[in-house]
Amino acid sequence: MKNNCTCAICGKGYYVCLPCSKPETNTWKLHTCTTGHYKVYSVIHGYSSGVYTKKETYDRLKNVDLSEKDSFKENVRGIIEDIISECSEQVEEVKPVRSRNKRK
Numbered sequence: 001m002k003n004n005c006t007c008a009i010c011g012k013g014y015y016v017c018l019p020c021s022k023p024e025t026n027t028w029k030l031h032t033c034t035t036g037h038y039k040v041y042s043v044i045h046g047y048s049s050g051v052y053t054k055k056e057t058y059d060r061l062k063n064v065d066l067s068e069k070d071s072f073k074e075n076v077r078g079i080i081e082d083i084i085s086e087c088s089e090q091v092e093e094v095k096p097v098r099s100r101n102k103r104k
Contacts, residue, residue, distance in 0.1 A: 009037040039064040058087035
């Protein structure tokens with residue numbers, strides 16, 4: 001069958017039989033080629049549309065599989081790398097505060 005969709009994350013073409021796939025229950029098939037890519041899509045879409053801040057997006061990205069990040073579209077990969085680098089730098093800047101109270 002001929003590809004009729006393009007994955008929003010990796011850019012690969014794939015086929016979706018719209019009457020068979022029940023779009024109302026399998027919305028991921030309309031946007032991405034796998035459920036894993038749909039998880040990434042949901043986080044990036046939430047950030048791009050202003051639903052999530054960079055920090056919230058960073059926290060959500062820690063819960064999705066980014067092992068195939070090198071195969072993602074350049075713009076998607078750029079957004080992810082920007083968020084990770086900026087937010088991980090902020091985490092490193094926060095240093096633990098030592099308590100002056102001695103424990104007994």
